[in-house]
Amino acid sequence: MGTDTPATSDPAAFQAGPSELRRWRQYLANERAEASVYLALAERRSGEEREILLALAEAERRHEKHWRVMLGDDAGTSVKADIRTRGLGFLARSFGSIFVLALAQRAESRSPYADDPHATAAMAADERIHEEVVRGLAARGRKRLSGTFRAAVFGANDGLVSNLALVLGISASGVPNSVVLFTGVAGLLAGALSMGAGEYVSVRSQRELLEASAPDPGARTVLPDLDVNANELALVYRARGMAESQATARAARVIAGIHAKESAPATGPIDRADDHEAIGTGIGAALSSFCFFASGALIPVLPYLLGLQGLIAVIVSVVLVGIALSITGAVVGLLSGAPPLRRALRQLAIGFGAAAVTYALGLLFGTTLG
Structure with missing residues (x-):
C-alpha cells in the first residue's frame, strides 16, 4: 500500500502556517476518535468481524502517527474531534449497532485526505478502502434485519x-x-x-418459493451409485447455470473423489445453504x-x-x-x-x-x- 509518511512529513522541510497547524490538530483528534469508535464496536463483536474492526482501528492509529510527526513540537493542546466523530463514538460505546456502522460508512466517505497535499496517497487510499470495508460490515447487519x-x-x-x-x-x-x-x-x-x-x-409465500427451489439434502446419498461415464451430476450443475464443459469437469472431480473415499460425504456437493435472513420470518x-x-x-x-x-x-x-x-x-x-x-x-x-x-x-x- 506504500508508506504512510511522505517526504514532506519532516516538520523541518517547510514552514507550517497557523491554519495548517489547526487543520492537522483536528485531523489528529479525529483519527484518535475514529480508532476509539472501531475499538468500541470490536468489543461488541466476535470472530472475523472483531478482527476486521481491530484492523481498522490500527489503520487509524497509523494515520494518527502521521499527523503527530507532521505537528512535531507544534502539537500543542489536544483539540476535540469534530462533533460528528464524537457523536459516532458515543453511539458506538452505547449501542454498537448496524446504525453506527452505517454512520461510520458515511464518515469514511467524507475523508478530506484526497485533496490535502499533506496527507499521503496511501492515507487517502486507506480511507476509500475503509469505506468499502465498513460498507461490507454494515451490509451483513442490513441483511440480518x-x-x-x-x-x-x-x-x-x-x-x-x-x-x-x-x-x-x-x-x-x-x-x-x-x-x-x-x-x-x-x-x-x-x-x-x-x-x-x-x-x-x-x-x-416468498420463503416457500425459495424452499421449493432448494436442493434436496437427501439426494447426496445416491452420489456413490452414479454412473461414472454418464455422470448425470453434470446436469445438476448445468441446470444451475454452469457451462457444459465446466459442469462436466466439476461433476467428474466430485464423482472421482466420492469413489476414492467409497462413501458419500456428510454434506454433498449438491447441497446449497439457502439464506433466508434477508427475508425474515412471517411471524416477525x-x-x-x-x-x-x-x-x-x-x-x-x-x-x-x-x-x-x-x-x-x-x-x-x-x-x-x-x-x-x-x-x-x-x-x-x-x-x-x-x-x-x-x-x-x-x-x-x-x-x-x-x-x-x-x-x-x-x-x-x-x-x-x-
Whole structure:
C-alpha cells in the first residue's frame, strides 16, 4: 500500500502556517476518535468481524502517527474531534449497532485526505478502502434485519400517511369531532390488521418459493451409485447455470473423489445453504408491520384523543406526522448510506401530498353535502 509518511512529513522541510497547524490538530483528534469508535464496536463483536474492526482501528492509529510527526513540537493542546466523530463514538460505546456502522460508512466517505497535499496517497487510499470495508460490515447487519426492518418502515410510513389522509379528509368534511376520532381509531385497527396479515402471507409465500427451489439434502446419498461415464451430476450443475464443459469437469472431480473415499460425504456437493435472513420470518414481519403501522397511525389521532378540535387539531396532527415522517426518512437514509435530509424531505413530500389530496376532497364533499 506504500508508506504512510511522505517526504514532506519532516516538520523541518517547510514552514507550517497557523491554519495548517489547526487543520492537522483536528485531523489528529479525529483519527484518535475514529480508532476509539472501531475499538468500541470490536468489543461488541466476535470472530472475523472483531478482527476486521481491530484492523481498522490500527489503520487509524497509523494515520494518527502521521499527523503527530507532521505537528512535531507544534502539537500543542489536544483539540476535540469534530462533533460528528464524537457523536459516532458515543453511539458506538452505547449501542454498537448496524446504525453506527452505517454512520461510520458515511464518515469514511467524507475523508478530506484526497485533496490535502499533506496527507499521503496511501492515507487517502486507506480511507476509500475503509469505506468499502465498513460498507461490507454494515451490509451483513442490513441483511440480518432487512426483512423485519422493511416491514417496520413500511408499516410506520403507511400508518402515518394513510391515517393522516383519512383523518384530514373526514375532518375537512365538517363532521363532529367524535366521528373523526372514531374514524381514525377504526382506520388504525383495520390498517394494522391488514398490514400484519399481508406481511405474513407475503413473507411466508416468498420463503416457500425459495424452499421449493432448494436442493434436496437427501439426494447426496445416491452420489456413490452414479454412473461414472454418464455422470448425470453434470446436469445438476448445468441446470444451475454452469457451462457444459465446466459442469462436466466439476461433476467428474466430485464423482472421482466420492469413489476414492467409497462413501458419500456428510454434506454433498449438491447441497446449497439457502439464506433466508434477508427475508425474515412471517411471524416477525407480521408483528413488526402490525405494531409499527399502529404506532404510526396513532400519531394523527393523538390531537383528537386529547380533545383538540377543528383547525387546531388538524395543524397539530400535521406537525406531529411531519416530525415522524422526517425521522423515518432520515433513519432509512442513514441505514442505507444515503443523505438523511434528502430521504426525510422525500418522505414529507409523499406524506403531505397524499394528505393534501384527501383534505381537498373532504372540503369538496363537505361543501357539496352541506
